[in-house]
Structure formats: structure tokens, C-alpha cells
Amino acid sequence: MKILTILKQVPDAESRVRVQHGSLDLTGATYVLDGMDEYGVEAALRVRESGVDAEIVAVGYGPAATDQAVRTALAMGADRAVLLEGDAFHDPLTVALALADVVREEAADLVFVGGKQADWDSAALGPALAEALGWAHVDWTTAFDLDGDAFEAVHDVDDGSETLRGRLPVVVTTQQGLNEPRYPTLPNIMKARRKTLDTRAADVGQDRMVVTGHAGTERERRRVMLDGDARSAAGELVRRLRDEAKVLREEGR
Amino acid sequence: MIDFELSPEQRQIRDLAQRFARDEVMPHAAAWDRDATYPADTVAAAADLGLLNVGVPTEHGGLGLAMLDEALVAEELAYACMGFYTILMASDLGVTPVVIKGTSEQQARFLRPLTEGPRLAAFALSEPDNGSDAAALRTRARIEGDEIVLDGSKMWISNGAEAEWVVVFATADPSAGHRGVVAVVVERGTPGLRAQPIHGKLGQRCAPTAELVLDGVRVPRANVLGEVGDGFALAMRTLDRTRIPVAAGSVGVARRALDEAARYAAERQAFGAPINRLQAIQFKLADMAINVETARLATWRAAWLVDQGRPDAAASAIAKCYASDAAFATANEALHVHGGYGYVDEYPVAKLLRDVKLNQIYEGTNEVMRLVIARSLVR
Numbered sequence: 001m002k003i004l005t006i007l008k009q010v011p012d013a014e015s016r017v018r019v020q021h022g023s024l025d026l027t028g029a030t031y032v033l034d035g036m037d038e039y040g041v042e043a044a045l046r047v048r049e050s051g052v053d054a055e056i057v058a059v060g061y062g063p064a065a066t067d068q069a070v071r072t073a074l075a076m077g078a079d080r081a082v083l084l085e086g087d088a089f090h091d092p093l094t095v096a097l098a099l100a101d102v103v104r105e106e107a108a109d110l111v112f113v114g115g116k117q118a119d120w121d122s123a124a125l126g127p128a129l130a131e132a133l134g135w136a137h138v139d140w141t142t143a144f145d146l147d148g149d150a151f152e153a154v155h156d157v158d159d160g161s162e163t164l165r166g167r168l169p170v171v172v173t174t175q176q177g178l179n180e181p182r183y184p185t186l187p188n189i190m191k192a193r194r195k196t197l198d199t200r201a202a203d204v205g206q207d208r209m210v211v212t213g214h215a216g217t218e219r220e221r222r223r224v225m226l227d228g229d230a231r232s233a234a235g236e237l238v239r240r241l242r243d244e245a246k247v248l249r250e251e252g253r
Numbered sequence: 254m255i256d257f258e259l260s261p262e263q264r265q266i267r268d269l270a271q272r273f274a275r276d277e278v279m280p281h282a283a284a285w286d287r288d289a290t291y292p293a294d295t296v297a298a299a300a301d302l303g304l305l306n307v308g309v310p311t312e313h314g315g316l317g318l319a320m321l322d323e324a325l326v327a328e329e330l331a332y333a334c335m336g337f338y339t340i341l342m343a344s345d346l347g348v349t350p351v352v353i354k355g356t357s358e359q360q361a362r363f364l365r366p367l368t369e370g371p372r373l374a375a376f377a378l379s380e381p382d383n384g385s386d387a388a389a390l391r392t393r394a395r396i397e398g399d400e401i402v403l404d405g406s407k408m409w410i411s412n413g414a415e416a417e418w419v420v421v422f423a424t425a426d427p428s429a430g431h432r433g434v435v436a437v438v439v440e441r442g443t444p445g446l447r448a449q450p451i452h453g454k455l456g457q458r459c460a461p462t463a464e465l466v467l468d469g470v471r472v473p474r475a476n477v478l479g480e481v482g483d484g485f486a487l488a489m490r491t492l493d494r495t496r497i498p499v500a501a502g503s504v505g506v507a508r509r510a511l512d513e514a515a516r517y518a519a520e521r522q523a524f525g526a527p528i529n530r531l532q533a534i535q536f537k538l539a540d541m542a543i544n545v546e547t548a549r550l551a552t553w554r555a556a557w558l559v560d561q562g563r564p565d566a567a568a569s570a571i572a573k574c575y576a577s578d579a580a581f582a583t584a585n586e587a588l589h590v591h592g593g594y595g596y597v598d599e600y601p602v603a604k605l606l607r608d609v610k611l612n613q614i615y616e617g618t619n620e621v622m623r624l625v626i627a628r629s630l631v632r
């Protein structure tokens with residue numbers, strides 16, 4: 001069988017970005033493989049390691065610098081890669097339609113897509129791709145098992161999780177918790193040098209949607225200082241985190 | 254003609270080393286230093302990722318990493334802990350003479366096992382009574398039929414007690430000076446070989462160092478690298494290469510010192526503002542950045558020459574000398590920027606200074622580096 005894993009390069013969450021004239025200035029940012037996409041590569045590798053005879057093809061899209069992300073996938077263990085190269089920003093539906101052509105051409109059975117695009121946060125690419133292909137789709141996936149052409153998956157829903165069963169082909173959208181991606185080891189980095197990377201100009205056709213305006217949101221930090229000794233300051237911090245910020249919950253509540 | 258862009262693989266190699274350094278080395282470095290523990294598990298984890306013995310050629314199961322690639326790894330690991338990197342570096346120091354001069358039979362016998370697990374090599378040139386004047390070594394090598402018998406002692410041997418084997422330099426003829434030197438591979442457990450750990454080091458305390466006592470150690474002549482008499486030149490050719498990782502490690506320490514100083518200077522307030530508003534502090538940071546950048550340039554150039562098949566003794570010595578002096582100065586200034594807090598172990602800067610002092614001493618002191626550089630100038 002053939003597994004495709006869709007990749008995008010995004011600014012490193014730890015790199016320095018500046019806001020200028022209401023928009024992001026990304027010059028000087030370092031780029032990495034989107035962490036959500038990394039879960040997809042790892043999931044594909046685990047399917048193969050579970051004993052399935054599978055070819056894994058990493059498919060990247062974006063500017064030429066995306067080859068770095070694609071090579072990371074090759075070094076992690078993907079067999080070969082395709083890069084749809086293009087500088088312009090496209091909406092997720094447009095990208096999904098271009099990717100659907102690759103999926104059909106490769107005659108893939110299983111496609112992993114990062115859950116969100118770390119830079120645009122659209123969470124739309126996986127669903128749009130499944131729709132374009134007319135395939136089943138599993139969203140926010142935290143567990144995935146394959147047995148023949150039958151899969152079982154667990155995915156997050158608002159009040160917990162659901163377990164789903166279905167048959168290939170399927171598009172699986174990743175979520176944190178799906179796995180712990182491996183490091184590309186040095187020997188695998190060296191081996192990846194000899195794997196094929198097929199770069200093509202992205203032919204996306206007409207954009208389905210264009211961004212016409214851009215406005216930044218700025219929020220001041222509260223800069224609250226808690227006085228008093230350590231014990232009372234800690235108590236006050238817990239109270240604020242629980243009652244105001246609502247990031248803490250008491251047991252049973 | 255000049256291109257400072259790293260290749261995609263080189264960026265991956267650096268990223269891997271950086272990630273490993275951040276996740277597996279940095280969180281433990283202070284405790285290893287305090288307790289002088291040898292981090293066996295982390296060495297094994299490094300071996301799993303392929304970061305150990307990177308110089309072993311591909312035909313013997315290794316990666317045959319280029320020197321520039323090795324420099325990238327060195328900088329990242331030393332950024333987290335120079336002592337930890339010394340463990341890996343000293344193993345490659347042992348590997349290098351076997352790569353340069355070993356027959357393919359010797360390479361298969363000694364190098365392949367190093368690629369099959371977390372196994373170390375070592376290099377034993379220095380002795381209790383001579384270091385800089387290496388040709389004055391006194392360890393005796395007597396040839397008896399098919400065997401070589403070694404007697405003497407070797408001082409300051411990194412990985413000396415842990416290594417699978419050690420390249421021992423000895424003299425077959427003390428009256429012949431450096432022309433009498435022979436390089437012999439001695440395997441651990443050979444009768445008569447004893448390792449005496451050395452304690453109480455100022456820095457790099459997780460990197461084990463030992464004195465090796467050789468008392469009638471018999472090894473087959475098949476363990477001699479090259480011929481009797483080739484040993485000294487082999488030691489020098491080895492060091493011409495391995496000084497580059499010392500330089501690269503120094504760059505890593507310097508970069509860490511700069512980062513620590515910049516962070517602290519942004520947090521620490523004096524006279525109503527962060528101290529990084531003071532031009533005196535800004536200039537220190539600028540000088541540190543000058544050190545990091547220029548040391549890296551010298552290091553990469555020396556590495557590039559090796560990768561072009563033109564290893565250059567003077568270029569390596571310039572890199573090692575300059576980078577380690579620059580790193581020492583940078584760590585010293587970083588400590589100073591921390592004021593009183595720099596003087597205690599609560600912050601990592603004191604360790605940086607203690608650790609990097611060794612870079613000015615081992616693989617030839619920086620005075621010896623100047624001798625090597627001068628030799629290329631004075632004819």
C-alpha cells in the first residue's frame with residue numbers, strides 16, 4: 001500500500017517574529033517542519049513498522065525552503081518525497097485541490113495531514129482534502145491502528161473522545177497525543193541524501209479565496225505583582241488562575 | 254566561490270545535535286558536574302542517534318562524517334556541556350589514527366565494533382613527565398617476535414578506563430627521538446594494562462580521565478599502526494585534524510556564554526534599569542559576539558581544508574588556539590556580567606569558565622599551537 005504524509009514548513013515557534021505595521025515580519029525566522037505534520041510522518045512510519053508493507057511518500061507544499069521540512073521527513077524514514085513548490089499563499093481549499101491531484105496520481109490508500117497549520121491555524125486542510133477526494137476523514141486523531149484495510153481510530157470531541165472504525169482509503173488529521181515523533185538519527189540523515197525528492201511547480205489554478213485585508217490584534221499584558229510572603233502569594237496566584245484565568249480546576253468540579 | 258550556506262543535510266545534522274543537546278544533555282549538565290558522574294546512559298543515547306565515533310568510515314559501518322559536519326555537532330553539544338562533548342571527541346581522537354594509518358584489516362577489527370554500541374576509543378600520548386615535548390616520551394616498546402611488549406605510563410588519558418581500546422604511543426628506541434616512536438592499539442583487559450582514574454578536575458568533570466599504567470603489556474605486532482618509527486608523525490597528523498573539534502567545542506561554549514550573559518543582562522536591574530541598557534555591558538556583549546563569530550570562521554575554514562583533502566596544521570592550530578582563547582575570554586566576561594551570581598553554581602557561567610579552561614590545554618597547549626603556527630612561518 002501507499003501512505004502519503006502532507007507537510008508544510010512553518011516558522012519555528014521559538015524564533016523571533018516582529019509585528020510591523022500591523023502584520024508579521026518573518027524575515028530572520030527559522031523554519032521547521034510543522035509539529036502537527038511530524039505526528040503524521042511518525043504515524044505513517046508506525047503503520048509500516050507494525051508489519052504493513054507500505055511505501056511512504058512525503059508530500060510538501062510551499063516555498064522552495066520547504067525542502068528542509070521534506071528532508072526531515074525523509075530522514076525520519078519516508079521513502080521518497082514530492083514537493084509542490086510555490087511562493088504565494090493559497091487558501092486551504094485551493095491547496096487541498098492541488099494535493100488531491102497528487103494523491104490520485106500516486107494512487108495512495110492512506111493520507112496523514114497535520115491537524116492545524118501552525119502558522120495559519122485553519123484546521124481546514126485535512127477535511128478539504130478528504131472532501132476533494134470523496135474519502136472518509138478522521139479529525140483530531142489521537143490514536144490510529146490499521147488491520148488489513150480496516151482502521152480503528154480515536155479522535156477528540158468536545159466532551160471527550162470517540163472511537164471510530166472504517167475502511168481505507170481515509171484522510172487522517174493529526175492531533176497532539178497521537179505519538180511522540182522520533183528524531184531523525186545521523187545515519188538516517190545521511191541515507192536520506194540518496195532518496196529522491198521530486199520538485200514540481202505547484203499548479204493550483206485559481207484561488208478559491210483571497211486575503212484582502214490584514215489587521216493585527218494587540219493585547220497588553222496585565223503585569224500583576226502579588227505581594228506578601230510566599231505562602232499567601234502562592235495562594236492568591238492559585239485563586240486567580242482558578243477563578244479569573246480559569247486554567248485550573250479543582251478535583252470534582 | 255565562498256558560500257556560508259549550510260546544506261539541508263548539514264542543517265539537519267545541526268538540528269539533531271541541538272535537539273539532543275537541549276533535551277538530553279543540558280538538563281543534567283550541572284548535576285554531572287557537581288557529582289563528577291560519567292553519564293553512561295546519555296553516551297548510549299548519543300550512540301543510538303549516531304553521534305558517537307562519527308569519523309568511522311562508511312565501509313566499516315560508520316558515517317565518515319565530514320569535518321565541517323563534525324564541527325556543527327561539536328558546537329551544539331559543547332553549547333550544552335563541554336565535558337560531555339569531550340567524551341565523544343576523545344573517542345574520535347582515538348579513532349583518527351586508525352582511520353589515517355590502519356590497514357583495512359585493522360580498521361575492520363577495531364572500528365566496526367565501535368559502531369555497534371556505545372563503545373569508546375582513546376588516545377594515549379601524554380605521560381606524567383612530558384606533554385608538550387611529546388617526542389620525549391618514555392613508554393618503552395620492545396619487539397619480541399610477533400609481539401610488542403609495552404612498559405611505562407600514560408597520563409591524562411580521556412576515556413582511558415572506559416575505552417574498548419587505546420592507541421598507545423611508545424618508543425622502540427629512545428636514542429632515536431621522534432623517529433623511534435611506534436603507535437600500538439591496546440585492547441581493554443590486556444594483562445598488565447591498568448587504568449587509574451584521576452579525580453578533582455577543575456571542570457569537564459563528567460568526562461573521565463585516567464592514568465594508564467602499562468606493565469609488561471603484550472600485544473600482537475598486528476596491532477601496530479604503520480611501521481615502527483611512524484608513530485610520532487601519526488600522532489601529529491591526528492592532532493592536526495582533531496584540534497578542529499576542540500575549536501568547534503570552544504565556539505559552542507562561547508556562544509552559550511554570550512546567550513547566558515545576554516539573558517541575565519536583560520533581567521538584572523541596577524540603577525533603575527536593566528543592566529543591558531548600560532553601554533559598558535552592551536560593549537561586553539558585542540565583544541562576545543565578535544569572539545563567537547570570528548572563532549567559528551577560523552574553525553570552519555580549518556574544517557573545510559580537511560574536507561578538501563588539504564588538512565593544514567597551521568589552520569587547525571590557529572582555530573584551536575584562537576577559539577579556545579576567545580571562548581575563555583567570553584566565558585570570563587559572561588561571568589563578570591553576572592556579578593556575584595556568576596561566582597556561584599546557581600548560574601551556568603562559572604561552569605563554562607571552568608570547563609573551557611581545558612580547551613586551552615589539551616591536544617597541545619596554546620603555546621604549542623603558536624609553535625605549530627610559527628613553524629609554517631619561519632623557514
Ligand SMILES: Cc1cc2nc3c(=O)[nH]c(=O)nc-3n(C[C@H](O)[C@H](O)[C@H](O)COP(=O)(O)OP(=O)(O)OC[C@H]3O[C@@H](n4cnc5c(N)ncnc54)[C@H](O)[C@@H]3O)c2cc1C
Binds near residue numbers: 620
Ligand atoms: C582533562 C585532560 C584530558 C586530557 N586528555 C588527554 C588524552 O586523551 N590523551 C593525551 O595524550 N593527553 C591528554 N591530556 C594531556 C594534555 O594534552 C597535556 O596536559 C598537554 O599537552 C600539556 O602537557 P603537560 O600537561 O605535560 O604540560 P607541560 O608540557 O609540562 O607544559 C607546562 C607549561 O609549559 C608550557 N610550555 C611547554 N613547552 C613550551 C614551549 N616549548 N614553549 C612555550 N611554552 C611551553 C605549556 O604551554 C604549559 O603552559 C589531557 C589533559 C587533561 C588535563
